[in-house]
Each structure stands twice: as structure tokens, then as C-alpha cells.
Amino acid sequence: MSKQQFYLGIDMGGTHIKIAIVDSSCNIVEETVLDTDIKATPIDVIKSIISKASEMKNYSKVKSIGIGMAGDINCFDGSVRFSPNLPKWKNIALKKIIENLTKKKTIVDNDANTASIGAFWLDAKGKAENLVCVTLGTGVGGGFILDKKLYRGSSCSAGEIGHITIDPCGDVCKCGNRGCVETFIGAKYISKYAARYLKKNKSELINKLTNGDYSKVTPRILYLAAKKGDKAAISIWKYVGEKLGILFAGILNFINPDVIVLCGGVSHAGKYLIDPARREMKSRAFASAVKNCSIVVSKYTNKLGVVGAAMLPKQ
Amino acid sequence: MSKQQFYLGIDMGGTHIKIAIVDSSCNIVEETVLDTDIKATPIDVIKSIISKASEMKNYSKVKSIGIGMAGDINCFDGSVRFSPNLPKWKNIALKKIIENLTKKKTIVDNDANTASIGAFWLDAKGKAENLVCVTLGTGVGGGFILDKKLYRGSSCSAGEIGHITIDPCGDVCKCGNRGCVETFIGAKYISKYAARYLKKNKSELINKLTNGDYSKVTPRILYLAAKKGDKAAISIWKYVGEKLGILFAGILNFINPDVIVLCGGVSHAGKYLIDPARREMKSRAFASAVKNCSIVVSKYTNKLGVVGAAMLPKQ
Numbered sequence: 001m002s003k004q005q006f007y008l009g010i011d012m013g014g015t016h017i018k019i020a021i022v023d024s025s026c027n028i029v030e031e032t033v034l035d036t037d038i039k040a041t042p043i044d045v046i047k048s049i050i051s052k053a054s055e056m057k058n059y060s061k062v063k064s065i066g067i068g069m070a071g072d073i074n075c076f077d078g079s080v081r082f083s084p085n086l087p088k089w090k091n092i093a094l095k096k097i098i099e100n101l102t103k104k105k106t107i108v109d110n111d112a113n114t115a116s117i118g119a120f121w122l123d124a125k126g127k128a129e130n131l132v133c134v135t136l137g138t139g140v141g142g143g144f145i146l147d148k149k150l151y152r153g154s155s156c157s158a159g160e161i162g163h164i165t166i167d168p169c170g171d172v173c174k175c176g177n178r179g180c181v182e183t184f185i186g187a188k189y190i191s192k193y194a195a196r197y198l199k200k201n202k203s204e205l206i207n208k209l210t211n212g213d214y215s216k217v218t219p220r221i222l223y224l225a226a227k228k229g230d231k232a233a234i235s236i237w238k239y240v241g242e243k244l245g246i247l248f249a250g251i252l253n254f255i256n257p258d259v260i261v262l263c264g265g266v267s268h269a270g271k272y273l274i275d276p277a278r279r280e281m282k283s284r285a286f287a288s289a290v291k292n293c294s295i296v297v298s299k300y301t302n303k304l305g306v307v308g309a310a311m312l313p314k315q
Numbered sequence: 316m317s318k319q320q321f322y323l324g325i326d327m328g329g330t331h332i333k334i335a336i337v338d339s340s341c342n343i344v345e346e347t348v349l350d351t352d353i354k355a356t357p358i359d360v361i362k363s364i365i366s367k368a369s370e371m372k373n374y375s376k377v378k379s380i381g382i383g384m385a386g387d388i389n390c391f392d393g394s395v396r397f398s399p400n401l402p403k404w405k406n407i408a409l410k411k412i413i414e415n416l417t418k419k420k421t422i423v424d425n426d427a428n429t430a431s432i433g434a435f436w437l438d439a440k441g442k443a444e445n446l447v448c449v450t451l452g453t454g455v456g457g458g459f460i461l462d463k464k465l466y467r468g469s470s471c472s473a474g475e476i477g478h479i480t481i482d483p484c485g486d487v488c489k490c491g492n493r494g495c496v497e498t499f500i501g502a503k504y505i506s507k508y509a510a511r512y513l514k515k516n517k518s519e520l521i522n523k524l525t526n527g528d529y530s531k532v533t534p535r536i537l538y539l540a541a542k543k544g545d546k547a548a549i550s551i552w553k554y555v556g557e558k559l560g561i562l563f564a565g566i567l568n569f570i571n572p573d574v575i576v577l578c579g580g581v582s583h584a585g586k587y588l589i590d591p592a593r594r595e596m597k598s599r600a601f602a603s604a605v606k607n608c609s610i611v612v613s614k615y616t617n618k619l620g621v622v623g624a625a626m627l628p629k630q
Binding site: 129146147151152154155156157159160161164165166167168175176177246249254257258283288289291292293 | 444462464468471472473476479480483491493564569573599601604
């Protein structure tokens with residue numbers, strides 16, 4: 001028992017902060033959660049996380065701490081340049097502060113990278129050679145495990161796959177670019193497209209599910225409707241899936257991975273999204289790359305971030 | 316002197332086969348060239364290469380052999396699945412044949428990968444952390460040196476950056492996809508676009524350089540005309556550069572390299588191509604990735620392939 005190594009993982013979300021103690025086989029031994037106080041100062045948030053963590057039964061056995069959060073993270077010095085979910089967090093030396101408070105080795109990275117580490121250990125059981133994790137939610141993010149190691153790029157911003165251009169004259173994206181793939185498959189853009197589509201192609205079921213207001217349609221409603229055979233919903237997912245397929249083809253032609261793991265809320269649409277994406281990808285990517293790549297929806301979407309964060313030191 | 320290590324590099328082109336002996340500092344010690352006999356059987360071509368190489372003064376000191384060639388190369392077993400320049404080469408166990416003939420360790424890879432190794436050692440002096448080499452010629456290819464090592468992907472087809480989609484409804488590419496970046500910036504497509512453009516926007520100079528037949532315009536003619544201040548040529552390069560800039564933005568958002576090295580015939584257009592590409596890239600890519608990446612035209616474009624091939628064993 002004394003030889004068992006434990007790792008603390010912290011997944012800093014905009015609503016909750018997940019904290020887990022993970023063993024070296026990636027099992028969660030103990031976990032807890034905090035509400036995210038976006039109004040508190042960063043130092044107060046950090047102190048309450050450490051206080052919560054140190055109440056955990058196995059905390060004294062924790063060897064290292066890993067943290068994943070959304071935003072522009074300097075993974076080299078472990079500082080947070082800015083985080084869209086936490087407006088008060090600007091140039092916070094997160095790694096340094098935590099190491100001072102806990103005396104434990106700490107690593108900080110962005111949440112797409114921690115999700116990809118989680119996908120590598122949980123979905124791929126550590127066996128993929130080259131894995132791309134695609135996060136489908138409000139934003140579209142990516143993390144790369146290449147030759148079995150996390151690839152971060154020269155300024156920790158590799159894997160910004162949501163922002164490759166698939167239509168040079170398309171909508172302006174929040175990143176400043178035009179026609180990013182995120183402007184087609186980000187959750188809000190899916191809702192926007194669906195509302196437009198439904199004005200021309202009515203659906204009784206979606207009308208009911210949105211209380212008669214199509215502007216309230218969400219990816220979740222579209223998924224529920226598709227599951228019941230709603231033609232409009234299936235057709236909307238086909239459109240979204242085809243755009244995702246263009247992204248898949250780009251990933252295959254660039255990275256040539258053996259597996260793409262999808263996670264995040266929008267990935268719950270499952271086959272309604274993946275089947276058209278796979279068809280589009282096959283028609284666009286190199287055959288040998290297609291043959292060598294499997295596409296899976298993560299079975300661990302809610303754990304990826306916290307387990308991946310805990311496993312950061314193993315990278 | 317006896318401790319000096321030599322490496323043989325072979326760059327198999329469609330017209331010439333370059334052979335060089337390279338020292339461990341990437342200096343070419345000795346070099347020679349063969350015409351490519353595309354009608355000969357692969358085994359005869361291989362034998363004449365080995366015969367030519369073994370006549371070289373330093374051949375006996377050669378430790379290993381590296382070969383780069385265009386096409387679908389299985390870099391794991393060193394076989395050539397097919398090569399567009401050499402139609403008789405189908406499923407040729409190149410590595411095995413050469414090792415049998417020479418008793419020297421042999422590595423085979425595609426020419427975009429060998430060019431990227433050449434760019435890493437010659438242009439970046441082995442100092443780049445993450446380097447992307449972009450080959451601009453008839454085709455548009457790419458090779459990645461990530462964390463200082465050649466990255467090949469799961470089936471040796473990573474780096475097919477010429478085939479990312481930048482216009483989903485664009486022209487059909489030879490790869491089967493639509494609107495690949497190659498259909499905008501591949502040499503033939505540049506000529507095709509220029510001929511169309513020149514019908515509407517006459518240029519006296521280009522008219523003269525093409526003997527009155529715009530369909531004969533080439534990237535080289537466009538470069539010469541631009542250098543003399545020809546407005547049509549500059550405007551055509553601006554269009555091409557902007558498409559290249561979309562590719563650069565994709566490379567930055569995916570890979571976040573510290574340097575992009577351009578090589579190949581079209582890269583000779585220099586600033587006429589690079590300046591608009593850089594502007595477009597800046598408007599599309601993440602600022603931190605832009606800040607951390609320099610873009611250079613290789614100073615060694617004719618040597619990259621053969622030196623990179625020689626250096627394959629160092630990867």
C-alpha cells in the first residue's frame with residue numbers, strides 16, 4: 001500500500017471545479033467538487049481548492065498536482081494568461097502559488113490538453129501511438145498525443161483545431177478569423193443554423209420541445225428529436241456532421257493519427273453527427289490515413305479533464 | 316579522420332537522382348548525379364545508383380544510406396507503394412534490396428520528410444524546436460519536425476498539408492478532395508489562374524514573355540514580371556499569397572511551430588508571395604502562435620532533399 005502513487009487532478013470549469021485523487025492506473029480513488037466562484041479573487045479560489053483537497057482522505061499520499069483550465073495557459077511556467085470563464089484571472093502564476101502553498105510539484109495546462117491525456121489513458125488505455133482529442137462544446141478544441149506524448153507546440157497553442165478555416169469568406173469567429181470550423185459546429189452556431197433551418201422546414205416535435213420558439217433550440221433538443229426520427233433534426237445533424245467531416249479530413253491529412261476521440265456536450269449526438277462526418281472525411285482524406293484511423297466518442301467525457309490533469313506529470 | 320562519420324543521401328527525382336556523401340555536420344563532402352531512367356526496371360535503377368555511389372571516393376567510409384522520393388512510401392518497412400514520377404515502381408522493397416546489395420543500414424522516406432530534415436539541419440542549424448517545411452512546386456507538401464524529431468504519423472502520411480480544404484465547394488483536386496489549398500497554390504493552378512486573370516487584365520510585359528500566349532504563363536514568368544514592377548503579376552502573387560496565408564494560419568493553429576521553411580520552385584517568388592501570405596496569416600491565426608513563428612525561404616532548396624535523406628538515420 002505504501003508504494004501506491006497518487007496524483008491530484010483539478011479540472012477548473014466555469015461552473016464547477018472537479019478535484020480527484022487518481023492512482024497510477026488512472027482510477028479515481030476519491031473525488032470532490034466545488035462551485036466556481038467567478039467573483040472571488042484568484043488567490044481566494046486557489047486557497048479554497050487547496051483547503052478542499054487537503055480534507056481528502058488520501059491527500060497526504062499525493063505526489064503531484066495537475067490542473068487543466070480553459071484559456072490561454074503558459075504551460076512552460078504554469079501561469080494563466082487569461083481564461084474566458086474566469087474574467088478575474090489575468091497573468092496568475094498558478095503553478096508557483098500552488099507549489100508554495102502545498103510544497104507539491106504542480107503542472108498547469110489547458111483543458112483541451114488535459115482532455116487528450118484523459119482520452120489517451122481512459123479511452124485508448126495508453127495504447128494509441130498518435131491520438132487527437134476533439135472537444136465539441138461551445139468551443140471546438142483539440143489536443144494531440146503524438147508518439148505517445150502530449151504535443152504542446154512552441155508557445156503552448158498547438159491543437160487549436162476549432163479555428164482552421166473551412167470557408168475563407170464565412171462568418172467572423174470570436175478569434176478574429178473568418179469561416180473557422182467552430183463557426184459551423186460550435187454549440188451556439190449549431191443552434192443558430194438550426195433556428196434558421198427550422199423556419200423553412202417546420203418540425204412539430206422541435207416546436208413542442210422549444211415551446212414554440214425555435215430560437216431556443218439546442219444541440220440537446222436536436223439530439224432528442226433525431227432519436228425520435230425527426231427529419232429536420234436528422235438533416236441538421238447531417239449538415240453539422242459534414243462540416244465536422246471536413247475537420248476530420250484536415251486532422252487526418254495533417255496528423256495521420258490512429259484514433260480521434262470526441263468528447264464534450266455536442267458529441268452526445270453520436271451517430272447522427274458521426275455517420276455523416278465519417279462519410280465526408282472518407283471523401284476528402286487520404287485513403288491510407290482513413291484506413292488507419294478509428295473515430296470514437298469518449299465513454300468518459302465527464303472524467304477526461306480531471307483524470308488527464310492528474311496524469312499531466314506522467315507526460 | 317578515421318573517426319569522421321559519413322552518410323550517403325539519395326534524392327530520387329523524376330528527372331535526376333542526386334547522390335551525396337554528407338558528414339555529420341551536414342556538409343556535402345562529395346556529390347554526383349544520375350539521369351532518372353523512368354523506363355528502366357526498379358532493380359536496374361537501384362543497381363545503377365549503387366554502382367554510381369560506390370565509385371565515390373569516400374563510399375567505403377559511408378555508415379548508412381538514406382533515400383527520399385515522392386509518393387506513397389511505407390517508411391516503416393522502407394518500401395515504395397507507388398511513386399507518381401516513376402510509374403514502374405509499385406510495391407518495391409527498396410530498403411531491403413539496397414541493404415542486400417550494400418550491407419549498409421538503409422532508411423527510406425518521402426521527399427517532403429527528407430526536405431524537412433534538410434531544412435532542420437541547414438536552415439535552422441538543428442536549433443528549431445518545432446519546424447514545418449512547406450514544399451511549393453507542382454504539388455504542395457509538408458514535413459514536420461516536432462520536439463526536434465521527424466513526425467511521420469500512424470501510416471507515414473502526416474504532413475499532407477497541400478490537401479487541407481480551404482473551400483469546401485472548390486475545384487476537384489487530384490487527391491479526390493475539393494478545394495484543397497493545392498488547387499490554389501500548386502504551380503499549374505497558379506498558371507491557370509494567371510491565364511484567366513490576364514485575359515481580363517492585360518500585361519504588355521507578360522504578353523511579351525509568353526510570346527503572346529497567356530496560357531504559357533508560369534510561376535517563373537510571373538516572378539520575373541513582378542520583379543520589374545508588373546502590376547498584373549504582383550496582383551496574381553497577392554491572390555496566391557493570400558491562399559498560402561490561409562494554409563500558414565492552419566499550420567500555426569494546428570502545429571504552433573517556431574519556424575516555417577518554404578522550399579521548391581514557387582518559393583522563389585519571395586516577397587511577392589510571402590508578404591501577402593504573412594498579412595493573411597496574421598489576420599487569421601492566434602496572436603501568440605504568430606508571435607512565436609518566423610517564416611523563411613530556404614537558402615538551400617536544391618540541397619535539402621539529398622542532405623535530409625543522408626541525415627535520416629540521425630532521426
